[in-house]
Amino acid sequence: MALMFYYGSGSPYAWRVWLALEHKGIAYELRVLSFEKGETRSPDYTAINPRQKVPTIVDGDFVLAESAVILDYLDEAYPGPRLFSADVKQRAQQRRLIVDSDDYYAKAFNDVVDVVIRTKPEQRDPAKLAAARAALAEELAVWEGRMPGQDFMDGTTPAAVDFVLFPRLILIRRFAQRMPEMAGGLLGPKTEAWLDRMQALEIVRKTWPPHWT
Ligand SMILES: N[C@@H](CCC(=O)N[C@@H](CS)C(=O)NCC(=O)O)C(=O)O
Numbered sequence: 001m002a003l004m005f006y007y008g009s010g011s012p013y014a015w016r017v018w019l020a021l022e023h024k025g026i027a028y029e030l031r032v033l034s035f036e037k038g039e040t041r042s043p044d045y046t047a048i049n050p051r052q053k054v055p056t057i058v059d060g061d062f063v064l065a066e067s068a069v070i071l072d073y074l075d076e077a078y079p080g081p082r083l084f085s086a087d088v089k090q091r092a093q094q095r096r097l098i099v100d101s102d103d104y105y106a107k108a109f110n111d112v113v114d115v116v117i118r119t120k121p122e123q124r125d126p127a128k129l130a131a132a133r134a135a136l137a138e139e140l141a142v143w144e145g146r147m148p149g150q151d152f153m154d155g156t157t158p159a160a161v162d163f164v165l166f167p168r169l170i171l172i173r174r175f176a177q178r179m180p181e182m183a184g185g186l187l188g189p190k191t192e193a194w195l196d197r198m199q200a201l202e203i204v205r206k207t208w209p210p211h212w213t
Contacts, residue, residue: 001060002027002028002029003021003026003027003028003029003057003058003059004028004029004031004057004058004059005017005018005021005028005029005030005031005055005057006031006033006045006048006049006054006055006056006057006058007030007031007032007033007054007055008032008033008034008035008040008054008055009032009035009209009210009211009212010035010209010211010212011054011055011167012167012168012171013053013054013055013067013167014054014055014067015166015167015207015209016067016071016163016164016166016167017055017057017067017070017071017074018030018055018207019163019166019167019203019204019207020070020071020074020075020083020160020163021074022203022206022207023080023081023083023158023159023163023203024074024075024078024079024080024081024083025080025081026074026078026080028057032210033045033054040052040053040054048063048065049063049065051065053065055067055070057070057073057074059073059077067164068095068098068099068102068164071083071084071098071160071163071164072084075160081157081159082159083159083160083163084159084160085154085159090154094153094154094159094160094161097146097153097161097164097165098160098161098164101143101164101165101168102164104139104142105139105143105168106168108132108135108136108138108139109136109139109168109171109172111132111135111136112132112133112136112182112183114132115128115129115132116129116179116182133182133186136186137186140172140186140187140188140191141188143165143169143191144187144188144189144190144191147188147190147191147193147194148190148194149190151197152194152197152198153165153194158198158201162198166195166198166204169187169191169195170195170198170199172186172187173187173192173195174212
């Protein structure tokens with residue numbers, strides 16, 4: 001039986017797993033859960049993921065949640081192009097970047113989302129907003145410094161770090177298109193060029209969040 005992949009449209013965590021499945025050519029059955037309908041909170045889904053979050057994979061009788069760990073599992077359990085380097089030190093650096101983005105970048109991004117999207121315009125505190133935007137700009141400058149001048153994060157083919165970063169950073173581009181006063185000018189030129197290279201990949205086009213099209 002094909003591996004089952006529980007996904008939610010727009011989730012950066014679920015998107016990275018989708019990209020990894022496609023990249024490695026693993027057969028899977030896509031199960032799309034609707035956040036709006038509360039499907040991540042259904043009793044059936046809660047039974048396989050008590051935290052009620054996507055992604056989760058079910059591979060035979062093996063159930064696994066947590067996107068970063070799923071990437072590790074897929075790379076070790078399945079053949080196909082590698083997601084992580086075979087070199088132990090390079091692999092450790094790749095995992096460091098994933099943890100770094102899931103901790104520091106995610107916090108800076110969520111702080112801006114809290115002020116801009118989760119707060120009514122009339123209740124927005126301009127000082128809080130400016131501070132959150134400055135912290136996100138600082139974080140994005142760190143990632144700009146880490147961007148490759150060409151190709152992908154670890155060489156000529158995209159791999160785990162690209163799949164983790166892309167769903168996060170493309171959100172800034174979307175955000176900038178909708179609210180240029182908030183998110184315009186946040187992405188550096190190397191990040192923009194890398195986003196373009198990623199966006200041109202067939203696997204990215206295939207996995208584009210259904211509700212974005
Ligand atoms: N640490 C988890 C985070 C997953 C997560 O936060 N998923 C969110 C979507 S981005 C979710 O499923 N939220 C449930 C909901 O909003 O109903 C991972 O890496 O898999």
